[in-house]
Amino acid sequence: MENKENKLGTMPIPKLLFQVSFPIVISMFIQSMYNLVDSYYVGKISEAAFSAISIAFPVQNIMVGVAVGTGVGMNSLLSRHLGEKDFEKSNKVAEVGLFLGLCYGIILFLLSRIIPLPYASAQVDDAEIIGYTVDYLQVVMGLSMGVFMQIFLERVLQSTGRAVLTMLTQLIGAVINIILDPIFIFGYFGLPAMGVRGAAIATVTGQIIGAICGAIFEYKLNPELKIKKPSFDLEIIKGIYAVGIPSTITVTIQSFTIYVLNRLLSGISTSAIAAVGAYFKVQSFVFMPTFGINNGVVPIIAYNYGAKNKDRILKTIKLAFAAVTVMMIVVSSIIMIFPREILSIFSATDEMIKIGVPMLRICATSYIFAGISIVGTSIFQAFGNGILSLIDSILRQIVILLPVAYIAVKYFSINEVWWGYTIAEFASVLFVIYFMRTFVKKKLDLI
Structure with missing residues (x-):
């Protein structure tokens, strides 16, 4: 009987990536239900x-x-x-x-x-x-x-x-x-x-x-x-x-970012805080398939790196990037077309809809970049480098997003706050591309 290790090294990559990723997506979906259901009824x-x-x-x-x-x-x-x-x-x-x-x-x-x-x-x-x-x-x-x-x-x-x-x-x-x-x-x-x-x-x-x-x-x-x-x-x-620790620090950075954003937005409107809350509920669903692929990529690449199978590693990387790009284009399009309907799930007020509709449309532009970034950092982890993932998180949220949000609130309008997400995710893609061509390439050249 073929064991799990053999499947990681022999099963066709598309079938293997789906088989490894799908249970993770289901688990994440179930976990996200807690907060979403609370939000639906509390709204x-x-x-x-x-x-x-x-x-x-x-x-x-x-x-x-x-x-x-x-x-x-x-x-x-x-x-x-x-x-x-x-x-x-x-x-x-x-x-x-x-x-x-x-x-x-x-x-x-x-x-x-x-x-x-x-x-x-x-x-x-x-x-x-x-x-x-x-x-x-x-x-x-x-x-x-x-x-x-x-x-x-x-x-x-x-x-x-x-x-x-x-x-x-x-x-x-x-x-x-x-x-x-x-x-x-x-x-x-x-x-x-x-x-x-x-x-x-x-x-x-x-x-x-x-x-x-x-x-x-x-x-x-x-x-x-x-x-x-x-x-x-x-x-x-x-x-x-x-x-x-790297995983915990990454989550803590995200929480700190949300805390600071809430403080900045409270000076504008409590409806803005509610809109951001809705955004993160939507994001948790948008990113579920990407995180599933993200978690599926790690054992596949790690196993085949140990087995020195360069061809399977490259196939996994290409398929993962292609899959998340297609998925993010689809969900971005849905969000851009139906932002009002999405906000209505949370019983949004007129003020929350006024703020939230442009927010969701602008933030949706960041999702294509975000998918590439998430998979890229998982590839770094698969090759044994969790520090690059942590640096990427700091770059996106602390170095770029928060300063852009602060400048937008102080000198421009609330809509400019949301562009911080797109700018941050684009910078993250550049970070991923650079280290794919340096760190990952060096690892593959050693095989």
Whole structure:
């Protein structure tokens, strides 16, 4: 029977890239449902409520980034030790991952009493939006143990090749969230209407139930690993974060960028903050296929680089770039044609539509460049260089986007803010092209 390694080295590249990428796209789609469903129902409360969860998004993003970065590092060590048939060491890594997840949950519970109010007040002056933001963050931070445990258990299942169980865990959590959102927000079946706080409670309930399902799958259906208790091991922690830190920093940079943008836009209109929030919800869906290809490219190139199969590497690179370019042209066209209809999903007010329609059309021009950039940085990672990906993120968001946004707000109009995305993504493409012709070319010439 052909094993996974043989498929990476022998299966036709188009079929292989689809086979590796498709489950990742499904998983990402399920994950994005949490925030999208919250946004859909919260938008029906008011624009102020929608603005609040947009303001809360960077904090949630950092939480998920830390959890995923930790999970990626843990998964890397777990897979390596499982490949070596060192099950004792594998169990130890999983137990350390459990320890880290519990620590983060406790820390965020304590911070949930301190951070939300000053964080919200630093971005807007509107008391209603501040109140909604505090309500939402106190719950999602205070009960963040669910998201950390869910992602931890998903990565454990992934490391042993149980991708179907991972997707099932995510699906159960997402469905629970979808069912509970309207019930908790609007107060059905005799429950009180809890508004924004209800959306947060629905989210963490879905995550907790997803984590419980993950624990059941791990203990009942995953015989390779037997996690007994949380464990502390400094060397394993170092190994986890040697791999996971670049991913975490990249997400943190994105969250910092959104935070600064919200502060800049609050001086113009809270509707602008709501419009940016809608943009990031749309973006999460637009980029899903690209991120799926992005994650599929890495193991294919890495395996064939180790096997010194230059031809398959080049075919993978060309196919990935061609696929994301076609996909981004299609989604950019859809967004440019239907921006008003897209914003209506979030119950957009007239002011939000006035700001949001040109915003979506302008930002859509950046997507073609963004697809090339995302795949390019994944190719760097496949050749063992995560630093180039991190530098690219800093270039796009800190060096270019924020200065352009600041200049636009101070000297021009709000529409010029959105052109910062296009300029930043174009600069990223130039960055990718340069290092494809230098770093990647040198790697291929050594084969």
